[in-house]
Amino acid sequence: MRYVIIGNSAAAIGCVEGIRHHDPDSPITIVADEPHHTYSRPLISYLLGGLVDENRMGYRPPDFYEKNRVETLLGVQVTEIDPQGRSISLAGGGELSYDRLLISTGGKPFVPPIPGANLPGVFTFVTWEEARQIGHFIEDRQAKSALVIGAGLIGLKTIEALLARGMKVTVVELADRVLSRIFDPTASRMADIILRREGVDVRTANTVTEIIGRGGHLDHAVLRDGERIDCDLVIFAIGVRPNTGLVPADSGIRVERGIRVDEHMRTTAPDVYAAGDCVEAYDRLTDEYHQIAIWPLAYRQGYIAGCNMAGYDREYEGGFPMNSISVCDVPTISVGIIDPPDDGDRYEIMDDYDRESLTYKKLVLRGHRLVGAMFINDIDRAGIYTGLIREQVDISQFKEHLLSGSFGLISLPKDYRKHLVMGSGIEV
């Protein structure tokens, strides 16, 4: 048995650990176009902000590959997959054959086709290399002001890094509020308040139509409403699309927005699996297949794929969105469906908002089940709610305690609590 993994990030490492759980010996090869030892992608904003140094970027210890007997081809791009021939082609010539293949090529940052998007000083921000380049650019050019395009998860992280470097930051967001995909309107308003308090110039319901340079430097950007924003640096942080370019159209691998996988993380081609930001996987709360580009699910999907690749039958139980991010040092957590569609009385909201202390707690119920939870500032023990969402526990017996300050495991029915505590894992 010969395993080949394309990619070297969360999903790939999950896959290695899944395979090695069941198959200690067969050879595994990791091929990735980034040259680094496996590293934490989310840390690139900490690196840019000077909060961690390059030595702390590693996701696993330096001896990880050796210990897990993984061969690596790093800095090598895969150009095409051939499921019929059971091989992959490498840039610069050469092929690699496999018995089981994992595609975990992650996401590609989206850059809208606007004039000036190719100028020096305009960046995307998803790799270690880009974090370095942006850092060098800021130092070399003594850049003082930055324009961030997109106020989603990556945009917020970018803003924090730039603020930590003492830059003046403007953010432009197409939606009418910041963090619109992971926050509800109340939480977005709070994030807006926090950002402005830190001096960020927030422009929502707007977009950049052109970026103008002058004499080798960036000069300004033009917004849809005609306004000019002076800036030394522009970072596109609109989000990532599944990176599926190496899957040929006639390969038999079904690709919608992302690579489609079943509950075993199998693609539609034999012995080809996929996991992470490049896939459309099952969302157990919405009952749909779509990309949820977060680290924990990439790891989980990779792990499940690895188990199955090693011949051990495991089903992916489905994921749901969840994010824990700080908005300028204010901790926030959002899990599941937090801004449900106006759907008659299908959903019920319980919430608690304190303007003074900027704390917010919101729960979304569908029937007797919790499907969403959102916290700002007071995030302690949020995982108990995440557990109730994951296991779809009937909350009718303790619903009135859900928002109380003392809510805890003690509020849960004794049977469920005992099972949770005595069981080996977290399954109910």
Add this chain to the structure above:
Amino acid sequence: MKRIYVNEEYCIGCRLCEIHCAVQHSQSKKIIKAFKEEAPRAMARILVEEEGPLSFAMQCRHCEEAPCIEACIVGAMYRDEDTGAVLCDEDRCVGCWMCVMVCPFGAIQRNVAGSKAASKCDLCYGEEIPACVAHCPNEALTFVEVGSMAGEGR
């Protein structure tokens, strides 16, 4: 492999486990010093919940497939090869609180005053018996081999 088991019928809510856990994780490991002199005061990694006559103490369950390890974006949360315990490398933790978001037991705390890192039970690494178990006056906490408890779900 030994684990801490929780028996809520026996818990009297005395919170000695919390106190001795904090002492064990203090610099001096001396109770008076830990509470009087050390700042910030060490955090207990066990939490007593109480409501009316019911109480119990709870710490990390060291899950077999631990959601905190899967969710940790920096790889600071890891499984100790010898004991199977789930441990946090506090030097590598950046305080993103993904682990707080996913722990179904609410057993991971933010050490905001001290290390700024995730704070959780380490089974009193290196000790024969964890401090909370050693100081529980009514055997509500026991340290026993996995699989030896009656009715254990595995």
